[in-house]
Amino acid sequence: MNFASDNIVGASAPVLQALSSANAGAMAAYGGDEITKRVKARFTEIFEREVSVFFVTTGTAANALALSSAVPPYGLCVCHREAHIIDDECGAPEFFMHGAKLAGLPGVGAKLTAEGVSAYLESLPKAVKQMPPKALSISQVSECGLVYGLDELKALGQMCREHGLAFHMDGARFANALVSLGCTPAEMTWKQGVDILSFGGTKNGCLMAEAIVVFKPELAEALDYRAKRAGQIISKGRLISAQFEGYFADDHWCANARHANRLAKLLSDGLTQLPGVRLAWETQANEVFPIIPAAMDKALRNAGVLYHPWTELSLPEAEKVGPDEALIRLVVSFATREEDVHKVLDIARSVASRQAAE
Numbered sequence: 001m002n003f004a005s006d007n008i009v010g011a012s013a014p015v016l017q018a019l020s021s022a023n024a025g026a027m028a029a030y031g032g033d034e035i036t037k038r039v040k041a042r043f044t045e046i047f048e049r050e051v052s053v054f055f056v057t058t059g060t061a062a063n064a065l066a067l068s069s070a071v072p073p074y075g076l077c078v079c080h081r082e083a084h085i086i087d088d089e090c091g092a093p094e095f096f097m098h099g100a101k102l103a104g105l106p107g108v109g110a111k112l113t114a115e116g117v118s119a120y121l122e123s124l125p126k127a128v129k130q131m132p133p134k135a136l137s138i139s140q141v142s143e144c145g146l147v148y149g150l151d152e153l154k155a156l157g158q159m160c161r162e163h164g165l166a167f168h169m170d171g172a173r174f175a176n177a178l179v180s181l182g183c184t185p186a187e188m189t190w191k192q193g194v195d196i197l198s199f200g201g202t203k204n205g206c207l208m209a210e211a212i213v214v215f216k217p218e219l220a221e222a223l224d225y226r227a228k229r230a231g232q233i234i235s236k237g238r239l240i241s242a243q244f245e246g247y248f249a250d251d252h253w254c255a256n257a258r259h260a261n262r263l264a265k266l267l268s269d270g271l272t273q274l275p276g277v278r279l280a281w282e283t284q285a286n287e288v289f290p291i292i293p294a295a296m297d298k299a300l301r302n303a304g305v306l307y308h309p310w311t312e313l314s315l316p317e318a319e320k321v322g323p324d325e326a327l328i329r330l331v332v333s334f335a336t337r338e339e340d341v342h343k344v345l346d347i348a349r350s351v352a353s354r355q356a357a358e
């Protein structure tokens with residue numbers, strides 16, 4: 001029972017089928033093929049406006065290249081201090097921004113507020129040599145499994161406009177956030193001021209497919225060159241676009257995300273009914289962050305449930321993890337079986353019963 005990440009499963013059947021179908025015959029390389037053209041047009045339909053789309057192989061590449069188009073080498077990009085771009089990309093964003101800096105701010109649940117970012121920006125010294133803030137990057141879904149509501153995104157977008165920042169969204173789990181809010185892709189992005197999006201497909205059914213979706217045309221100008229320099233212009237480009245073709249067909253992508261979110265909620269609700277179990281952050285997408293008794297943590301691991309501990313950095317002081325507790329991260333994917341969720345709950349319940357009997 002592997003709940004370590006949504007990166008642990010392969011692709012879903014429709015995506016693999018689309019890939020297999022696209023394999024036949026000769027097609028133009030480097031994105032010149034008909035499938036790539038078709039899928040780029042599909043992105044324009046999905047986002048209800050003309051967009052530029054660049055296919056890449058990893059979320060890190062999407063984030064680093066997206067930010068490189070928005071932030072000059074002397075600039076600053078504001079993000080959360082636990083953002084994937086600051087914590088998990090080994091300096092790729094700074095590297096591709098040619099030395100620009102990431103400024104990580106605190107925030108409960110790895111989320112930022114417009115007020116908090118604005119206060120930070122106002123606090124910066126206005127020295128002429130100060131690195132000027134040029135972008136804001138948020139993760140939707142956040143690194144603590146939380147989803148920004150449309151009002152929060154609107155306020156952040158407005159704040160970016162007021163401060164002249166480009167607004168980037170790390171949408172590694174875009175579909176999970178989308179179905180959680182029940183809104184449209186346009187409402188969750190450009191209609192709230194998002195300028196450039198890292199659109200993730202890999203964690204939700206694709207084999208290896210991410211896209212940079214650009215809403216602000218001037219940010220797209222050099223992205224082809226930047227992607228080429230990063231080794232992200234794939235020679236057999238159809239192999240990424242075909243994945244997205246299968247991903248988008250028959251609303252498959254949203255069905256995958258709804259499945260993952262539903263089982264995450266089932267897991268979360270089952271765990272929180274047990275004594276000594278509380279949530280670090282509400283379950284709003286496909287990740288569950290329970291704080292559980294240490295004995296339960298040990299039992300789950302001994303029973304072969306795979307998951308990672310999580311940092312409590314974004315927990316309010318009053319909710320910090322106790323000496324006999326463990327904060328863990330359980331990630332549910334489109335391929336997670338409901339029976340495995342029930343198995344985890346059964347183990348947790350048995351531990352709780354034993355502890356109650358002691």
Ligand SMILES: Cc1ncc(COP(=O)(O)O)c(C=O)c1O
Binds near residue numbers: 142170
């Ligand atoms: C919030 C977030 N952004 C981006 C990524 C993409 O990272 P990768 O380069 O591993 O595809 C991940 C993890 O997979 C993530 O959790």
Ligand SMILES: C[C@@H](O)[C@H](N)C(=O)O
Binds near residue numbers: 004005006007084088
């Ligand atoms: C932890 C993080 O780097 C990874 N992207 C995951 O979500 O599993």
